Amino acid sequence: MRSGLxxxxxxxxxxxxYMSVFVVNPAQQALVLQLGRVEKVxxxxxxxxxYPFIQNVIYLDKRILDLNMPPQEVIASDKKRLVxxxxxxxxxxxPVLFYQRVNNINQAxxxxxxxxxxxxxxxxxxxxxxxxxxxxxxxxxxxIRKNVSASAADxxxxxxxxxxxxxxxxxxxxxAIFRRMQTERQxxxxxxRAQGEEQAxxxxxxxxREVTVVVAEAKRDADITRGxxxxxxxxxxxxxxxxxPDFFAFYRSMQAYEAGLREGDTSLVLSPDSNFFRxxxxxxxxxxxxxxxxAGQ
Numbered sequence: 353m354r355s356g357l358x359x360x361x362x363x364x365x366x367x368x369x370y371m372s373v374f375v376v377n378p379a380q381q382a383l384v385l386q387l388g389r390v391e392k393v394x395x396x397x398x399x400x401x402x403y404p405f406i407q408n409v410i411y412l413d414k415r416i417l418d419l420n421m422p423p424q425e426v427i428a429s430d431k432k433r434l435v436x437x438x439x440x441x442x443x444x445x446x447p448v449l450f451y452q453r454v455n456n457i458n459q460a461x462x463x464x465x466x467x468x469x470x471x472x473x474x475x476x477x478x479x480x481x482x483x484x485x486x487x488x489x490x491x492x493x494x495x496i497r498k499n500v501s502a503s504a505a506d507x508x509x510x511x512x513x514x515x516x517x518x519x520x521x522x523x524x525x526x527x528a529i530f531r532r533m534q535t536e537r538q539x540x541x542x543x544x545r546a547q548g549e550e551q552a553x554x555x556x557x558x559x560x561r562e563v564t565v566v567v568a569e570a571k572r573d574a575d576i577t578r579g580x581x582x583x584x585x586x587x588x589x590x591x592x593x594x595x596x597p598d599f600f601a602f603y604r605s606m607q608a609y610e611a612g613l614r615e616g617d618t619s620l621v622l623s624p625d626s627n628f629f630r631x632x633x634x635x636x637x638x639x640x641x642x643x644x645x646x647a648g649q
Contacts, residue, residue: 371404376411381447383410390448412450416443416512417457419464423518426473432481437518440468440500442511449508464504468514471499484519 376382376397384392384400386407394400395414402409419440426434442464444450454460475496476484484492493514501511593600 372401374400374402374409376400379413379415380411381414381444383412383447383451384408385410390451393447395447410451412444412447413457414444416441419461419468421465421468421472424469424472426476428476428481428484429478430480433521434476434481434484435518435520436472436476436484436516438468438472438514438516440464440497440511440515441513442504442509444508445510446508449506451508453507460507460509463507464500464509464511467500467503468496471496471503475499484516489516489519 374382376394378397380397382394382400383390384394384402384407386403391407392402419442421438421440423435423437426436428434444460450460454463475492479488479492483489493516497511497514500514501509504511589600
């Protein structure tokens with residue numbers, strides 16, 4: 353009987369000890385509540401104790417949390433519409449205030465989304481399209497972070513960072529700009545092609561002119577060379593004639609025979625004792641009539 357009571361007592365003590373102990377891991381912070389009122393904040397990891405039955409524990413995340421915003425449309429200061437995809441990172445800096453104001457992460461995300469959306473519209477509405485897209489995005493994001501963090505401080509939240517993933521024109525505007533850019537590029541390409549064709553025509557014209565000049569100069573030089581050659585030939589013939597008139601007359605007659613007595617297309621009506629045939633009648637050529645110069649004509 354006594355051993356039974358002892359066992360019951362041990363079981364009760366073990367149960368009370370179990371109900372009195374809770375563990376906080378490094379990624380968490382805990383609130384110990386007593387009848388709904390916060391009695392203790394635990395931010396260090398390890399084993400902790402509470403009163404059983406009258407106290408309970410709520411765990412809150414100690415890590416940096418993400419808040420993803422759906423894409424929304426804003427109007428920049430130069431009246432251009434933008435589709436902005438933004439996100440924020442935050443952490444619970446005051447767990448008591450967080451519990452009292454929003455109680456849980458889902459409610460905190462809804463409240464932060466409202467703050468972030470309002471700040472985005474306000475800050476981006478003061479900036480130009482170029483500033484948002486390129487020139488001053490970092491400065492704008494820092495201003496938005498400060499504004500959202502100031503609003504979220506009453507919720508026990510510290511906003512660590514705010515970033516824009518994408519800031520772009522709406523799809524209809526993007527298509528219109530793309531078509532305009534495409535038209536401009538096509539116009540530029542047409543201008544470049546026209547300039548290239550004009551330059552090609554100039555190059556071809558210059559090349560044709562240079563070819564004509566080169567050919568003309570080559571023909572001129574050839575005619576000069578040919579004339580000089582003919583003059584030199586005539587000079588040589590004249591010298592040869594002066595040295596041996598008889599041989600020159602014979603040579604000229606042989607050339608005349610070759611040119612005049614070709615096979616198939618030569619018909620001559622001449623007297624047998626013509627001066628043309630003097631070398632046929634006399635090998636010396638002295639038996640014919642006339643002079644030897646006429647025999648070569």
